[in-house]
Amino acid sequence: MSNAPVFEIDPKAFWSDPYPDLAKMRATAPIAFVPQLGATLITRRNDIFENEKKIDVFSSDQPNGLMTVLMGQNMMRKDGAAHQAERRAIFPTVSPKTVQNVWKSKFEAATSDILSRLHPRGTADVVADIARPISGEALKAMTGLTNMTWQEMDRVSQGMIDGCANYAGDPQVEARCHDCTASIDAHISARKAALINAPDHSLLSVMMQAGLTDHQISANVKLAISGGQNEPRDAIAGAVWALLTHDDQLAAIRNGGATWLAAFEEYARWMSPIGMSPRRVAKSHNANGVAFQPEDRVFLMFSSGNRDSECFANPDAFDIFQDVSKAISFGAGPHFCAGAWASKCLIAEVALPMIFEHFKGLELAGDAPFGGWAFRGPLQVPVRWQV
Template identity: 45%
Template sequence: MAQTLIAEDIDLGALWDDPYPTFARLRAENPVAWVPAAGHFFLTRFDDVVHAERNGEIFNSTAPESLVHRVMGHAFIRKDGDDHAADRRQVMPAFSPAAVKTRWRAAFQTIADDLLDGLEPRGAGDLFTDFAAPMAARSLVEVTGLATIAWQDMARWSQWMMDAVGNYHGDPALAARGAEATAGIDAAIDAMVPRLTAEPDGSVLSVLLSAGMPMELIRANVKVIIGGGQNEPRDAIAGLAWALLADPAQRALVAADAGLWGRAFEEYIRWISPIGMVPRTVSRETELSGVRLKPGDRVALLFGSANRDETKFDAPERFDLSREKSQHVAFGAGPHFCAGAWAARTQVAEVALPTLFARLPRLRLNGPVRCGGWVFRGPLTLPCAWD
């Protein structure tokens, strides 16, 4: 019985290249599998992942030994219960639907228009580096309130932190870059505190200062928001553009009905979840899919696998806008549902993608697209041309 729980043959490098065949095998044969290479049990089925997300008293987020904690500090995503709720309440005024509608949507539109003013005359480029990455990073500078950071530094530091958080194989170079990124963000926070204390502006740093959150927690929470706030919108912008450009029939659907942009975004982040895994620690003995888990066991909630669970989605490997709206877990579930979901939906589905496709006539792929990752996953290149 114990031997059947072990997945010793799983190669994390192969997962980075293409995790989906391995995920499908685990869902079918070994849905709660101990993976020595990662030091975690992999939870691969939709129902198990949702159960773990909604039962924080059993599957704890708090883990001082976790890479998130070590790289970023004790942020609200690594807390549970009242501690998590208290931090989240202080963060949410910057991400509420009202704040997104009245403040951030216009800022996102200004950034998209400015980027495309520069791109349109060129006729070709890599839209990952030339549009998706600066769109996400410049938006993040606005939302966080860290106005002294150049968008290039924001993009680089976010990526370096995410690489360090996903550094389960212990690469010292990734750890060093993560430390450099967090030091740069701390300096940017320190530079903005006097200004935002004197003139609050509704940004993340501003609302946390106004709420009286201790500086240690402000630093950790801002770093976590920078990590997710760059990674998911960037990869969804590039990934959804790629999905539509690679499939003329799907592109024709959004061209005929602009109301489908929201569905296109939700379907993309189901199909390729930008945040593919979150870790948890078992606090008391429990059972999932016939496997007994004991206190202290570390589990990996694989959103990227759950969102392709054949028992929940028809032909889950296919990007399909005709799919009836389905409840994916790309934003998590339960108390840890992504705080920035409204901002991400607005940035990607209401602004970035509709503007991109409207502004660049005959937008088309102009070379191979590379993807990578399993803890975080998305395109790495998006070569395109337009008239």
């Protein structure tokens, strides 16, 4: 175990709002062992930025980790050449060019359909009724699992996320996760023949074209689903809430004084949809006076780094005018989010402008409680508009 200073947390309070504890850690114990999480947390932005690149020490290969055990070993759980080979194979799906030429029009069509069908209701929960289907439809297109409903996409994504966080070993959570991964494998099998006859830009198709094994294909489709559904969902719903509670900033975007992209990037800094990424210590290492031991579990706390006052002028506020170039919302190393370009397009070029354009007089209709520290987002965002 590392000799980092021990920092105790109350897991319930940490889930509700991790930011007060993270601020204390940054100030008093920037690399700290948290017994309740069984991990050493790196909390300052520049320490994360520097150490994430040291893959010989902070390895992504975690053979006993729940993600690898339950979903198979995907690219996010590999290092070096093995990681790079799979990352290169999926580039034709996630490249900025493919996003603009192939996915953007599909994102727009699905979003338009979802918003038009909701419009007569005059009221909705942005999380469940708007952001969830928008994210699910985008992921159906990008993964190639067009034979899945967006509801099933959301279910299997959540089931895997719960399975990967099931440190207590609840058998029901594990069984649900197995059911979700089995559903994904069945949908992959059912799509393969069509994609052999008519290859496209989807993840499933490009991995087949690159000759990846069935195991690699299955593990990486599951990775995209576990990581690609809830983050855009939470970022869309959270950014809508942030803009509705900061009228001046929404007005600035509407009159051309700021951009939807600035709103998304600032939201993702402020309320990091992915708060952390785990690593396994592969060899003894000293950093900032802390001696790490092989097999230590380390959490790179992106959420904390994104609130570091060394790097951001107004760290605890939602402020779309501040410089966020040092934000690490999508990571800071070789595993930098492969879906970053798609997310920026989906959220900043499609979802946010279309939601605010479509629903005239959009306003909040109740409270929006937030939860989570590994994944964080609003649990609901009730709104109403003029019909």
